[in-house]
Amino acid sequence: MRTRGARPLVMAGAIALVSAVAGLAVRPAAGAEAFDHGAARRRAIRSACALAPEQLRRIEDGIRADRSGEIQVVPAEPDYLDGGLMHAGPWDYLQEVPVLWYGPGFVRDAGRVDRRVTVADIAPTQAALLGFDGFDAPDGSTMTEALPFDAGEDPPKLLVTLVWDAAGRNVLTRWPDSWPTLAGLVEDGTWYERAEVGSSPSNTPPIHASIGTGAFPDHHGIVDVFMRVGDGPLIQPMNLGPGNLLEPTLADVYDRALGNEPVVGAVATLSGHLGFLGHGSMWGGGDKDVAVTRELIDAAVGGSEGPQWNLAPSMARWYRFPAYVLDVGGYGADVDAVDRSDGEFDRAWHGDPFTQLNAGFDSPARIPYQTRVIQQVLRREGFGRDRVPDLLFLNYKAMDRVGHLFSVDSPQMRETLEAQDEYLRVLIDELDRTVGEGDWAMVITADHGHQFDPEVSGAFRISISTTQDLLEERFDDGDDVKLFDKVKPTQVWLDESELQRNGHPLLELNDALLSLTQAQTAASPELVHDPDALALAAAFPTDLLDELPCAPEGDA
Numbered sequence: 001m002r003t004r005g006a007r008p009l010v011m012a013g014a015i016a017l018v019s020a021v022a023g024l025a026v027r028p029a030a031g032a033e034a035f036d037h038g039a040a041r042r043r044a045i046r047s048a049c050a051l052a053p054e055q056l057r058r059i060e061d062g063i064r065a066d067r068s069g070e071i072q073v074v075p076a077e078p079d080y081l082d083g084g085l086m087h088a089g090p091w092d093y094l095q096e097v098p099v100l101w102y103g104p105g106f107v108r109d110a111g112r113v114d115r116r117v118t119v120a121d122i123a124p125t126q127a128a129l130l131g132f133d134g135f136d137a138p139d140g141s142t143m144t145e146a147l148p149f150d151a152g153e154d155p156p157k158l159l160v161t162l163v164w165d166a167a168g169r170n171v172l173t174r175w176p177d178s179w180p181t182l183a184g185l186v187e188d189g190t191w192y193e194r195a196e197v198g199s200s201p202s203n204t205p206p207i208h209a210s211i212g213t214g215a216f217p218d219h220h221g222i223v224d225v226f227m228r229v230g231d232g233p234l235i236q237p238m239n240l241g242p243g244n245l246l247e248p249t250l251a252d253v254y255d256r257a258l259g260n261e262p263v264v265g266a267v268a269t270l271s272g273h274l275g276f277l278g279h280g281s282m283w284g285g286g287d288k289d290v291a292v293t294r295e296l297i298d299a300a301v302g303g304s305e306g307p308q309w310n311l312a313p314s315m316a317r318w319y320r321f322p323a324y325v326l327d328v329g330g331y332g333a334d335v336d337a338v339d340r341s342d343g344e345f346d347r348a349w350h351g352d353p354f355t356q357l358n359a360g361f362d363s364p365a366r367i368p369y370q371t372r373v374i375q376q377v378l379r380r381e382g383f384g385r386d387r388v389p390d391l392l393f394l395n396y397k398a399m400d401r402v403g404h405l406f407s408v409d410s411p412q413m414r415e416t417l418e419a420q421d422e423y424l425r426v427l428i429d430e431l432d433r434t435v436g437e438g439d440w441a442m443v444i445t446a447d448h449g450h451q452f453d454p455e456v457s458g459a460f461r462i463s464i465s466t467t468q469d470l471l472e473e474r475f476d477d478g479d480d481v482k483l484f485d486k487v488k489p490t491q492v493w494l495d496e497s498e499l500q501r502n503g504h505p506l507l508e509l510n511d512a513l514l515s516l517t518q519a520q521t522a523a524s525p526e527l528v529h530d531p532d533a534l535a536l537a538a539a540f541p542t543d544l545l546d547e548l549p550c551a552p553e554g555d556a
Helices: 037-049 053-062 119-130 169-174 180-186 204-213 250-257 271-276 323-327 331-340 366-381 398-406 411-436 464-475 496-501 506-515 542-547
Strands: 071-074 080-082 099-102 111-118 158-164 190-196 264-267 289-295 305-310 390-396 440-445 461-463 484-487 491-494 538-541
Touching: 037 506, 037 538, 037 542, 053 071, 071 506, 071 542, 080 464, 099 119, 099 180, 111 119, 119 158, 119 204, 119 250, 119 440, 158 204, 158 271, 158 411, 169 411, 180 411, 204 250, 204 271, 250 390, 264 271, 264 366, 271 289, 271 390, 289 366, 305 323, 323 366, 331 366, 366 390, 366 411, 398 411, 411 440, 461 464, 464 484, 464 506, 491 496, 496 506, 506 538, 538 542
Parallel strands: 080 461, 111 190, 158 390, 158 440, 264 289, 264 390
Antiparallel strands: 071 491, 071 538, 099 190, 099 440, 289 305, 484 491
């Protein structure tokens, strides 16, 4: 088998420690001196193999032993590890995403196709649309149903990759009447009914890298919103530049092969989005592709946004930031329009002041503003101006932020989806004007679904902070060496050497995870559904994946 080497906003009270569970200890499977390694290993394997095969396959494709956490954890659906409304996991509701190919004259009007595809299939399909045979996707294959027989012979002048961040199928299904523009494109394009992310954790950086490279994280190396490289501390994947992306993207290879003649660029939000774009000039012979983000530099939490469009210093060496986007105005009017949408002008949205909504960026107000930025980039960079096909990568992040704050089931999510769909028409009209009607093609997708309101789904929320405190109480000897680096929704990073110095093997900690109950891991007593029910469906050391008798065969 192959060697396989997590930005939440915390809901009120979600990480509060609970006096009612004070004094509860993690129940060990055996005393420290009598610890049965063989039995613990069998329990870990049994828990992993009890997962649905597609869940285990997604986990396998999403991790590397040299970068991922030392232990993988899986709650029972719909439960989740809670540091806020999270969206990382192997379950269908987080994995299923839209994939729509649209471009009259370049994309077939095949309508709805009932075949499983993943986002890793996007890049090789784009290569076929471009007529470019110099790209090898490690895990993806061409979505042939979307392509006419003469695909690539006369390619589009511009190929657009549009990601509605967090607009998974569970969001679209929950609000079926809120995306008429997207729905109206289906019959004139090709829509894949069984499209999915294909790997877990379903987080923004790894999935954008999969879209760009045609590879899953076990190949391209971007495994989560945090990861370990070498013996150093955990880092955010792109905070040192794009060098941790181990595979080239289609844009990397295509741009260089054509002598950097194509115009290539991205308008997104975070450095972690730029995995769908590529390495810029870091890729030998490449040039500085256009890149626009809004990242809060040196933020401790992945996904933090700054006050204006920018490019992190670690990325500026390899990409080009067009400063004219800072002159795009009208955002105040965008906020005012959202403010008035409920009939009151009260500097709030559904009762939440804009001052608590990232100055309105955590509302639909950012969507028209970002669309105007995209329009400027299209016009001023010359996308689609000649017969050399260009590549433009776009990420709209509004639905992701709203989902973290309010859930899939909220009226805020419905209104944000409606705004996103409205401005899809604005974007299409701009492409027709700037590039030319019938001269461009587009793929529309998402990087993951989002979390339902637990009051609707019935999910038990496993408090990350409470769980970590319980484990530290038992396994940390209290010295100055930190035992846990991160506990995230799908995995645990820890200092295994420190754990061993404290007298505990990794399997003992894994066994403790498997024994945790709802009563022990809830943030407050009223959140407990069944006090004695186990909190996790599975927990197993990452290194065990290659030894599982139930491990999936290949990547299919």
